[in-house]
Amino acid sequence: MELEVRHLRALCAIADTGSLHRAARQLGVAQPSLSTQLRRIEQELGGPLFLRSHTGCHPTPLGRLVLSRARPLMAELHLLVTEARAAATGGTELRIGSTASKALAGWLRRLRARGQNPSLHMNVSPNALLRMVADGQLDVAFVHEVEGCPLRIPAALRLRVLVEREPQCVSLPVDHPAAAKQEVELADLAGDRWMIDPTVDGEWDAVQRMFREAGVSPHVLHGDYHTADALVATGEVVTVCQPTRTPGPDMAVRRLKDDPLGVRLLAAARTETDLDGVYPALEEAYREVARQAPAYRDWHPPDWLEPGGPLRPPSPALP
Template identity: 35%
Template sequence: MHLEFRHLRVLLTVAEAGSIRKAAARLQLSQPATSAQLKRIEHELGGPLFIRSAEGVKPNENGQYVLRCARDLVVGFDRLREHARSAAETDKGTVAPLRAGGTAGPLVSLLISALFELVPESRLTIDARRSVHALVKALSLSKCDIGVFGEFPGFPLPVGESVVTRTLLREPVFVLLAEDHPLARRDSVRLRDLSEEEWVMPEADESGVHAYLHLTCQSAGFSPRIAHVTPDLSVAQILVAGRRAVCGVWPSADVPAHGTVQRPLVDVPFHRRLQLAWNTESVPPELADAVGERLLDAYLDLVRRRPHYLSWWDAGGKDFALDTPG
């Protein structure tokens, strides 16, 4: 785990609350999740920062030093943000607009919301693409300044030398089943239990989505039969509801039921990496850090609004999602 700005706020919240239970409530997380995150932060910083007792927690000597530094950094960042906003308002007549992009889905909406808070609206233009290839090409050609997209393991997307990417989290694939499908009675589904099913998929593109499905299913002992191809989720739902196919869905998406249910897959790490990418020539690092922090916070709020996703998240999925080595 790499220490990030959001982790400083977790430390400060725990110190101010005086207990992990109260801090979890303020952070809108479960107590086990907050405790686990605190332990990971402490491990990253070399050892315990709090003395734990039945009455709660209080910082040890090392923790007091870390908290002082954390407060200074948070205050300094807030001042930096206010200065940047003020300077942007002053220069908005001469500074080129920031061009933000993404692919279809909730993440681009979260990016736009984050940027509306950080960048004057008059300095922001939006270019949402259906094709991840078109978005990545725009980034590499400096026609887009900052964007978000999904990337499958083993299929890296070329973003250009001046573009930096940061993995925000790993998002699992859930399976969409007919509500009367025998597997729908389970809380979760093993991928190999879908070996006899036909699949409906979006069209193959440069993201490697079809190849990644084949590789993942082969690791579970079978080759998937892609019988239907459509970019339209509503068409896919009709096929799934009629027991003519199954398909993978992102649990962060707002997928209407229409005779279908979502179930997590439990035997293989079937997922994509959600990437924030920005051009270093037009996006300062402090803005990229602030966008990344707000994006992740907004994504966690979205998780809490998806009951099926929240159940997976609280049952241990969070550790998988937020473990983003490299």
């Protein structure tokens, strides 16, 4: 067996996500297939590259050596492909990475209106996106940091904080008894099935901590949030969601009482100049979706939602 680009890509994905499950999802392959591939790579190189434990996959000394050579190679290859495509089309591509956000469409639209040529790379792992920016595979990333679960931010990156603490909401069936309230207590949902995506960095730990502090222990299913939305609409589950989430005819979005779960919204790039070129459009786009979301309008003062208003925690409930 000879090492190929796909093998190096797999090793970097495992290291970036810290999990075979998350790496397989990022690469679009089945986890057993990735595990088999990793064993073959380790056999070829003569030793284990990762230690597997209940906390995830961590590089061994041999793994760190291999990754120190693999990362620059992958970054250079990605840069080669990007520059070649830009040259072929006669333009320069702005490579954006992001976790899920309702603001993305408006952000991309504004960047194009400013004459920029953005491409979008989505990933549920903000840590993986930050590493891609540091390695030169992306120009900028828009990510969230779950409260109590700090991101591994490479030292070389520059940051802009869009929102210091944004409380997360809950989406539930519109005919759920708790949907009649403007604020929902976790005790009201203790008997429901929750669906949480464990591949989102920090999400599982933060939600479990929220349950413990509230003294509840609901049944939790694992699944991605697109699936969760479909199951909420049919009354099968409830789930956490962003306050910019738009309610639908079968789904209600409600604030959790005392805001027990929060995230910090960040933009990251390698230079302040890179941030200056994209951040104003991001801020405008985020205000736009916030103005359209009932969950935001219920508890944010108008000056926060209008252009030029202060992007800061607006109420005493958000320390």
